[in-house]
Amino acid sequence: MSEPAARRTVIIDETVRVHHLLDREEVLGPLMLAPLLIYLVALVGLPLLFVFIYSFSDATTGSDTFNFVGLETFQKTIADPVFQVALRNTVVFTVIAQAVVIVLATILGFVLSANFRGKWFVRCLILLPWTTPVALSALAWLWMLDSLFSPFNWILGQVHLIDQGTPVAWLGQDSLAVASVVALQAWRTLPLAAVILMAGLTSIPPELNEQAEVDGAGFWRRFFDITMPLLAPIMMVAILFGIVATFTDMAAVYILTRGGPGDATQVLGSWSFYTGIQGGSLAQGAAIGIFMFPVLLGVCILMLRRASRTDAF
Amino acid sequence: MAEVEVRDIRKSFGGGSAAVDGISLTCGNGEYLVLLGPSGCGKTTLLRMIAGLEHPTGGDILIGGRSVRGLPPRARKIAMVFQSYALYPHKKVEQNISFPLEAQGMSREERIEKVKWASGLLGIGHLLQRKPRQLSGGERQRVALARALVREPQVFLLDEPLSNLDAKLRASARLELKQFQQRVGISTIYVTHDQVEAMGLGDRIAVLNQGRLQQVGTPEEIYHRPANTFVATFVGSPPMNLVSRDGKLVGFRPENIELEKTAGSRDDAAVFHSRVLRIENLGADRYVYLRVQDDRGDTNIIAKLPIDHPLHVAAEDDADVIVRKRHLRMFDRDSGEETAA
Numbered sequence A: 001m002s003e004p005a006a007r008r009t010v011i012i013d014e015t016v017r018v019h020h021l022l023d024r025e026e027v028l029g030p031l032m033l034a035p036l037l038i039y040l041v042a043l044v045g046l047p048l049l050f051v052f053i054y055s056f057s058d059a060t061t062g063s064d065t066f067n068f069v070g071l072e073t074f075q076k077t078i079a080d081p082v083f084q085v086a087l088r089n090t091v092v093f094t095v096i097a098q099a100v101v102i103v104l105a106t107i108l109g110f111v112l113s114a115n116f117r118g119k120w121f122v123r124c125l126i127l128l129p130w131t132t133p134v135a136l137s138a139l140a141w142l143w144m145l146d147s148l149f150s151p152f153n154w155i156l157g158q159v160h161l162i163d164q165g166t167p168v169a170w171l172g173q174d175s176l177a178v179a180s181v182v183a184l185q186a187w188r189t190l191p192l193a194a195v196i197l198m199a200g201l202t203s204i205p206p207e208l209n210e211q212a213e214v215d216g217a218g219f220w221r222r223f224f225d226i227t228m229p230l231l232a233p234i235m236m237v238a239i240l241f242g243i244v245a246t247f248t249d250m251a252a253v254y255i256l257t258r259g260g261p262g263d264a265t266q267v268l269g270s271w272s273f274y275t276g277i278q279g280g281s282l283a284q285g286a287a288i289g290i291f292m293f294p295v296l297l298g299v300c301i302l303m304l305r306r307a308s309r310t311d312a313f
Numbered sequence B: 001m002a003e004v005e006v007r008d009i010r011k012s013f014g015g016g017s018a019a020v021d022g023i024s025l026t027c028g029n030g031e032y033l034v035l036l037g038p039s040g041c042g043k044t045t046l047l048r049m050i051a052g053l054e055h056p057t058g059g060d061i062l063i064g065g066r067s068v069r070g071l072p073p074r075a076r077k078i079a080m081v082f083q084s085y086a087l088y089p090h091k092k093v094e095q096n097i098s099f100p101l102e103a104q105g106m107s108r109e110e111r112i113e114k115v116k117w118a119s120g121l122l123g124i125g126h127l128l129q130r131k132p133r134q135l136s137g138g139e140r141q142r143v144a145l146a147r148a149l150v151r152e153p154q155v156f157l158l159d160e161p162l163s164n165l166d167a168k169l170r171a172s173a174r175l176e177l178k179q180f181q182q183r184v185g186i187s188t189i190y191v192t193h194d195q196v197e198a199m200g201l202g203d204r205i206a207v208l209n210q211g212r213l214q215q216v217g218t219p220e221e222i223y224h225r226p227a228n229t230f231v232a233t234f235v236g237s238p239p240m241n242l243v244s245r246d247g248k249l250v251g252f253r254p255e256n257i258e259l260e261k262t263a264g265s266r267d268d269a270a271v272f273h274s275r276v277l278r279i280e281n282l283g284a285d286r287y288v289y290l291r292v293q294d295d296r297g298d299t300n301i302i303a304k305l306p307i308d309h310p311l312h313v314a315a316e317d318d319a320d321v322i323v324r325k326r327h328l329r330m331f332d333r334d335s336g337e338e339t340a341a
Helices: A002-023 A025-055 A072-079 A081-113 A119-131 A134-144 A151-158 A174-202 A206-214 A219-248 A251-256 A268-278 A282-290 A293-308 B043-051 B093-104 B108-121 B137-149 B167-184 B195-201 B219-224 B229-234
Strands: B004-012 B018-027 B032-036 B058-063 B078-081 B155-159 B187-192 B204-209 B212-217 B241-245 B248-252 B257-260 B269-281 B285-294 B297-306 B318-324 B329-332
Touching (some): A002 A025, A081 A119, A081 A268, A174 A219, A174 A251, A206 A219, A206 B078, A219 A293, B018 B058, B018 B212, B043 B058, B043 B155, B043 B187, B078 B137, B093 B137, B108 B137, B108 B167, B187 B195, B195 B219, B204 B229, B212 B229, B241 B269, B241 B285, B285 B318
Parallel strands (some): B032 B204, B078 B155
Antiparallel strands (some): B204 B212, B241 B248, B248 B329, B257 B318, B285 B297
């Protein structure tokens, strides 16, 4: 009789001890962070590490040979004219798309932070492109830009800007294809930027603008001298998010143009995918991907600096 | 410098009752007018309408004899200091002060001259290169005043400019504000819920409640001859005592009370029988809490007696409250308005 009783006591002690273990912050904290850490290491950290290793090797998908070749892969990559186009495109698309976004997002931010009937409906409508997966929205745009079924062509035809018989091949002409990709990138990163800027605008104390009004400033002076400088830090955040989303994206190009016509709309993301996965040259695909790294690292540093600064009004 | 006049001004915000419900008021040339009232009484809304930041739903506003209805704030030649001071956080003190001048399109040399003059007047010349967040509360207030002063407005509008300062600083800031206004002599409308500020600063005080004007007068008039029971109990600390007798409300200030064990009947004074509830010693004064029998049952009142006066009663004692007739104010029991004795 005495033995089971003793064992039971021990069991109770154990549960009590475990219970108290969870009350301790140094145990509970890491425990709750663990899922995120595992996710980040397994799905972001490790692949990144592999990319670095592959880029210095001659790995392909077709064989299991693996030799370190130093910078040879990089030399081959840089010499490739398609890569040069892709690198230039990535930078140009990002800069143009984000420049468009920042102007439109500021206007939208003002619209969203204003008080009017049906505000919620408009907010939902504006957020919609952001909630839609890239692949899905790119498919929708593919139809919109189709040379036969494009509603743009139909509208242009109705107002007699183009001849109904010779529709515009939006994705078939270099410059139009580039414009289409940039438009898609701007369209899908606009909502988040607009919402970020709306939050920024609402965080500016209204009496600052009222004070400026009493001080004799008109709309434009208030906008450029008070609102914009106070909005600048948050605008920076919006731009950084936009850069990350546009610079690394491959889905838009992959679905809309496949990098074409020719390689006119090729970007680092898509070219890395075509070379590394479809072309089978893992090493070169990885090396192409590496070229995104300095920009993303820079963005990360700026973001972290921004996050650690407490610059309250 | 200019006279400010509001005529039967009204403001209601979507549906509900009016925030400002028909107020007529004049602030004379160079006068220091204080708008006093509890929060939500409409005083800030009234000030914002004068500034042009709110549009009145009715009535008219005149500055310097000319209607400013429909004019934007920048066309009204007013300066305003907000409760938060609303300094531009990204600009140095110097740029903050010169902002109204830039908006006017004044030349750089003139601006520098003006900023020097205004900052000298307020003793902040050494702070010009700092950012607002590097300033103390009192320094911020002075910067805000300098910015208001620099363009030589016709009217100063101040919205609770002292409420963000700690109690110690507030007394000295009050003195500075008053001296400053006397020196520049610009008509000033000052909003506050603090009766001490109102009494200390105002040439005249306008007491507001529920969007309506209760009384306008000098601090003495407001204190000694309140127009109704609201003013009587809002101004003064502790407030005026109100006791119901002969169908009227009899009001008297706590410091006008004499306490005796038995007073007998007096020709020159009113006598109320009471019971002492509690005596508080506050250093210079004593507060004596008393319960008085009146027409409507029991009423609690407070007597404020100088500490060096001998007190012949203790807690739980019966005592007679004596108030000289000239200190008595009569109010209508239903309307609360002052009536003749």
